[in-house]
Amino acid sequence: MTESSKIWVAFGDIHQSVKFVNLIPELENASGVIVTGDLTNHSPAGAIEKVWDAISSRNSTILAQQGNMDRANVTAFLKERNANLHCEFRDLAEGIKVMGVGCSIPTPFGTPGEITEEKMEQLLEETHDRLGEYEQLLLVVHDSPFNTKLDVISNGIHVGSKSVRAFIEKYQPAIVLCGHIHESSGEDVIGKSRVINPGMASGGGYVLVSVENGKLDATLKQI
Template sequence: MTRIMAFSDFHARAGLVPALLSAAKDADLVIGAGDFCNMRQGLTEAMALLDPLAEKAVVVCGNAESAVELTAATRATVLHGTGTRRVGLALFGMGCAVPPTPFGDWSCDLTEAEAAALLAPMGSVDILITHAPPKGVADASSSGRSLGSTAILAAIERLQPRFCLCGHIHDSWGRRGHVGATEVINLGPEPVLLEL
């Protein structure tokens, strides 16, 4: 049995660190699904807070930081249109907001076509890690509007990983759903514990 601790949308909140470190103590793998800082500011400091998790962490960028910036700021494994194997599991990750947000130039966004191209190399995987959720699952705004990605949904439908772990839509933190056999979890900043 592999123990996983996963979270998203840390947003440089130092007060979250004790709970994350405690939950990760017995985990074999830590997954971070993006947005470690705010509006491209304070990433180095945010990742320093999470550095005790870095050795067993696999992360993707959010829309608050780019993959290049995140790679420079952490010892963790950063995935963006790439995969890796950890503790016997095949992982694939893609960061950024999909589709583009209305937030302006600071936001790291992808079009659906760009996301589809980054997801195209994904083969059979156990866990897909994305910042954005798939369209129609754990992706509702406070007004009920579906804000997820059609490209991510199509990739899940094609390959049916065991989990898609995401974040991004704060109003859907903690929500779960299914796309076929795949369980989708919008993680949020509180630690989520999984066993595979």
């Protein structure tokens, strides 16, 4: 893989089920792995270590963030390994940056990584304020943006984050990766932004994020 051509494998909503890791053909040769959130189910002892070991056995370059089902110990674990993406950003290539904000807005289930819409807006804006100059942005969020194909639960109601949607409308990142709503995997657009939810990892959905000759792109894939 040349310097002008890079590929990252992205997925989320792992929920401690790691059998899918050995089924992704591009994983070992990718530049790295991006995890959108929900690595665990309420983060019992040893859970994040199990997920980390499964992924890092095939690719040791990992950027990940907590979802609503992850406790703060997941972020602490990722920070220790210089792998945390929650409220952080990195350079993917010249002029191309990735920034992440995990967690979700409140759900009926009272999960540990829930925050208010106001807090979500604050975290997104504060992280973006630190980015500096960029030409293209890859936004990685756990919560799906409101009123899209990607935030619809089984009864047809849209439950995504209005703050996430407003941020996308304002800044128009080239690619947005999200998750959280397992039953709404797929792709949608908000203005010029392509938004992709690969669904639950154990269902086989993942995204190939590529940089080819300075252009950021993404493709939804299925095992």
